[in-house]
Amino acid sequence: MLPSTIISAVGVTRTHGAGDEAVHALDGVSVDVPAGRLTAISGSPGAGKTTLAHLLGGLDRPTAGSIEVDGIELTALDDDDLAALRRDLFGYVFRAPNLLPVLTVDENVLAPQWVAGRRPGRRRLELSIELAGLGAHRRLLPAQLTGVQQQRVAVARALLGEPAVVFADEPAGDLDEDDAAELLGLLRRVVDELGQTVVLLTRDARAAAALAHRVVTLDGGRRSMCVAPRVPGTRNLAHIGARAAAPGRRRRIRARTPPV
Numbered sequence: 001m002l003p004s005t006i007i008s009a010v011g012v013t014r015t016h017g018a019g020d021e022a023v024h025a026l027d028g029v030s031v032d033v034p035a036g037r038l039t040a041i042s043g044s045p046g047a048g049k050t051t052l053a054h055l056l057g058g059l060d061r062p063t064a065g066s067i068e069v070d071g072i073e074l075t076a077l078d079d080d081d082l083a084a085l086r087r088d089l090f091g092y093v094f095r096a097p098n099l100l101p102v103l104t105v106d107e108n109v110l111a112p113q114w115v116a117g118r119r120p121g122r123r124r125l126e127l128s129i130e131l132a133g134l135g136a137h138r139r140l141l142p143a144q145l146t147g148v149q150q151q152r153v154a155v156a157r158a159l160l161g162e163p164a165v166v167f168a169d170e171p172a173g174d175l176d177e178d179d180a181a182e183l184l185g186l187l188r189r190v191v192d193e194l195g196q197t198v199v200l201l202t203r204d205a206r207a208a209a210a211l212a213h214r215v216v217t218l219d220g221g222r223r224s225m226c227v228a229p230r231v232p233g234t235r236n237l238a239h240i241g242a243r244a245a246a247p248g249r250r251r252r253i254r255a256r257t258p259p260v
C-alpha cells in the first residue's frame with residue numbers, strides 16, 4: 001500500500017529583501033512528504049535546504065505558495081495557531097543538541113514536555129530512551145556524554161512528544177564519520193520501528209541516498225531531481241546504527257525501501 005502524504009507543498013517561494021537586493025532562497029518548489037518514511041532534502045551549501053525545512057516545519061512563512069500539513073494549510077494560520085501546530089505536530093533535531101547542562105538525560109528528554117504542560121506516558125519515555133540507546137545513561141549529565149550520545153538524547157527528546165514529523169537539520173554535521181553513520185542509522189530505525197515520519201536535511205548526497213526512501217535534491221533554490229535510492233556500493237547505515245545503539249543485542253535491522 002502506498003503511504004499517505006503528511007506534508008504537501010506546492011509552488012513554495014521564499015524571498016528575502018526586495019528589488020535589486022532580493023535573494024530568492026527558494027523559488028517555486030513543490031514537494032510531498034510521505035507519512036512513515038524518511039525523506040531526505042539534499043543539496044550543496046546555499047541550495048535552500050534549511051529554508052525549505054523551516055517552511056515545511058512552520059518555523060518561517062513562504063512568500064508565495066501553499067503548504068498543507070495533515071490537511072491544515074499552514075499559510076492560513078495566525079502566529080499563535082502556527083506555534084501550537086509546531087508544538088503539537090513537529091519535533092526537531094538540529095546540528096547542536098542544545099541540552100540543558102544541569103539536567104540529566106531523562107530530564108533533558110522530558111523538559112520540553114514539562115514546559116508545554118504535558119506529562120508523557122512512561123511507556124513512551126521508555127521507548128524513546130531505549131530506541132536511542134540511552135538506557136545506561138539516563139542519570140548522566142550532558143557533559144558526561146560523547147557528542148553522538150548527546151545527539152541521541154536530542155532524538156529521544158524529539159520523539160517523546162509523538163510528533164507527526166521529525167525534522168533533522170544536519171544532525172550529524174559535527175560528528176565524525178562513524179558517529180554520523182550511527183546517528184543517521186538511528187533516524188532510519190526510528191522510521192522502521194515506530195513508523196515515524198522523518199525529514200532529514202543533509203549536504204551528504206551519499207548518506208541521503210543510502211538512508212532515505214525519497215531524496216529531494218535542491219539546487220539554487222529549485223528542485224533539481226527526485227530519486228528513489230538505492231545507490232550501489234553505499235553502506236547500510238541503518239544496520240550500523242542499530243548495532244551501535246543496542247550493543248549486546250545485535251538486532252539485525254535492515255533498511256527496507258518500500259515504494260513511495
Ligand SMILES: Nc1ncnc2c1ncn2[C@@H]1O[C@H](COP(=O)(O)OP(=O)(O)OP(=O)(O)O)[C@@H](O)[C@H]1O
Binds near residue numbers: 023044045047048
Ligand atoms: N535571512 C536571509 N536573508 C538573506 N538571504 C538568506 C537568508 N536566509 C537564507 N538566505 C540565502 O538563501 C539561500 C539558501 O539558504 P539556506 O540556508 O536555505 O541554504 P542551505 O541549503 O540550507 O545551506 P547550508 O547547507 O549552508 O545550510 C542562500 O543563498 C542564503 O544565503
